[in-house]
Amino acid sequence: MSIVTRFAPSPTGYLHLGHAFAALTAWRRARAAGGRFLLRIEDIDPARCRAEYAAAILEDLAWLGIDWDGPVRVQSAHLAEYRAALDGLAARGLVYPCFCTRAAIAREVAAAGAAPHGPDGAVLYPGTCRGLGAEERAERIAAGAAYALRLDMGRALAETGDGLWFEAEGHGAVACRPARFGDVVLGRKDVPASYHLCVTHDDAAQGVTLVTRGEDLLAATDLHRLLQALMGWPAPSYAHHRLLAGADGRRLAKRDGAMGVRALREAGLSAAAVRARAGCA
Numbered sequence: 380m381s382i383v384t385r386f387a388p389s390p391t392g393y394l395h396l397g398h399a400f401a402a403l404t405a406w407r408r409a410r411a412a413g414g415r416f417l418l419r420i421e422d423i424d425p426a427r428c429r430a431e432y433a434a435a436i437l438e439d440l441a442w443l444g445i446d447w448d449g450p451v452r453v454q455s456a457h458l459a460e461y462r463a464a465l466d467g468l469a470a471r472g473l474v475y476p477c478f479c480t481r482a483a484i485a486r487e488v489a490a491a492g493a494a495p496h497g498p499d500g501a502v503l504y505p506g507t508c509r510g511l512g513a514e515e516r517a518e519r520i521a522a523g524a525a526y527a528l529r530l531d532m533g534r535a536l537a538e539t540g541d542g543l544w545f546e547a548e549g550h551g552a553v554a555c556r557p558a559r560f561g562d563v564v565l566g567r568k569d570v571p572a573s574y575h576l577c578v579t580h581d582d583a584a585q586g587v588t589l590v591t592r593g594e595d596l597l598a599a600t601d602l603h604r605l606l607q608a609l610m611g612w613p614a615p616s617y618a619h620h621r622l623l624a625g626a627d628g629r630r631l632a633k634r635d636g637a638m639g640v641r642a643l644r645e646a647g648l649s650a651a652a653v654r655a656r657a658g659c660a
Contacts, residue, residue, distance in 0.1 A: 382414030383588045386440075386447075387578065389421045390432035394439050394640040396657045397593075397623040403659040404620055405591040406445050417585055418447040422455045423577055424570055439640045443650050452585060454577055461572035464580055464610060465528060465565060473534050473609065474565055476516050476526040477508040498598035503561035504529065528566040532558055539608045545600055548618040555601040563602060579603045583612035594619040623658065 384405040388398055409416035420436065422428040437451065454461075468474045479487075487505050495503045509531060520526065536558060543555040565576045572580075582590060597619045607614050643653050 381588075382409055382412040383417065383586050384409040384414065384591055385417040385419055385582070385585065385587050386445075387419040387421050387581070388436055389424070389427075390429055390436060391424070391427045392432055393435055393642075395638045396640070396643075396653070397638075399443060399640055399653065399657040400623050400659055401591070401593065401620070402440060402445055403443070403654065403657065406447075407659070408589060408591060408618075414588075415448040416446075417449065417452070417587065419452040419581060419585070420454065421574070421577065422453060423458070423461075423572060423574075425455075428455075435641060439644070442644065443640070443654060452581060454581065457581075458571050460584070461566070461577055461580060464576060465572065468530070468565070468609065469528070471538075473531055473538070474528045475509055475511070475531055476520060477504070477529045477562075477564075478519055478524050478526045479504075479507050480525075483507075497560045497563075498601075499560075504563075506562060509562065525568050527564045527568075529562040530565050532560070532562050535605060535609055539605060543601075543604050543608055545604045545614055546616045547597070547600070548616070550597075553600070555604045557601045557605040560602050575599065575602055576606060579606045579610070579612060582615055583607070583610070588615050589618060590615050591618045591620060593622045595622060 386402040386405050388394065388402075394402075406416045408414075418437075418440070420433050422433060433453075440447075465474060484502065484504060484507070487507060488502055491505065497503055508529075543557070544552050545555065547553050563575060564573055566572045581587075597617075600617055600619075604614060606612070640653060643656070648656075
């Protein structure tokens with residue numbers, strides 16, 4: 380089977396050298412194998428994503444010498460697909476509306492005297508709304524209450540069992556432990572789907588066979604593998620690469636403007652020089 384990789388940035392700022400490294404890694408893996416490299420714009424958060432950043436991403440990638448196969452997939456054009464996936468999970472009793480605010484969750488966790496955290500550092504949701512009846516849920520939604528849609532982790536694992544695993548380069552077959560994420564949010568009233576749902580949906584829809592991404596997302600693969608199993612989506616292989624760091628030792632982020640591809644372009648560096656700075660000479 381031909382290899383298919385992808386690069387999927389969010390247009391919340393300009394590309395930095397870490398993005399360049401990630402894009403070049405996926406692109407080179409596909410091109411070296413005679414496969415396909417896809418570009419996806421993950422713009423489901425309307426409060427943070429901007430069209431000018433999306434346009435700049437395409438321009439900067441082309442300047443770096445990166446080409447992609449087929450049209451760019453823009454997530455905001457596929458909201459109905461994510462909603463259909465959520466509706467399917469809801470029909471099976473696998474998601475439920477949660478009306479708790481972050482402050483309310485923090486108070487409840489503090490009152491319990493414990494604050495368990497997931498692999499991503501977030502406080503685990505204590506399950507406050509999991510037991511609400513259908514009538515109360517419907518009444519709150521009809522009244523316009525804000526809510527999130529959470530995965531019922533217990534029910535999900537009852538369907539899939541505990542034998543899930545994924546193939547990761549450098550790690551071999553990795554056993555999944557999605558329960559450590561708790562009842563994660565898969566959608567909100569104002570943002571129709573979460574990163575976790577959209578990324579697994581789109582990798583399946585686009586036929587991605589190898590996901591190359593930063594090592595910070597290794598743990599999240601447990602959750603993505605669970606969603607793939609629940610939805611009957613194929614499981615790609617994974618390659619989690621190192622993260623580039625700045626002079627202070629912290630991983631690069633969009634706040635690091637001086638390390639941005641655009642800033643380096645404007646400073647007169649060539650595409651070859653920027654690729655070299657990204658560690659991809």
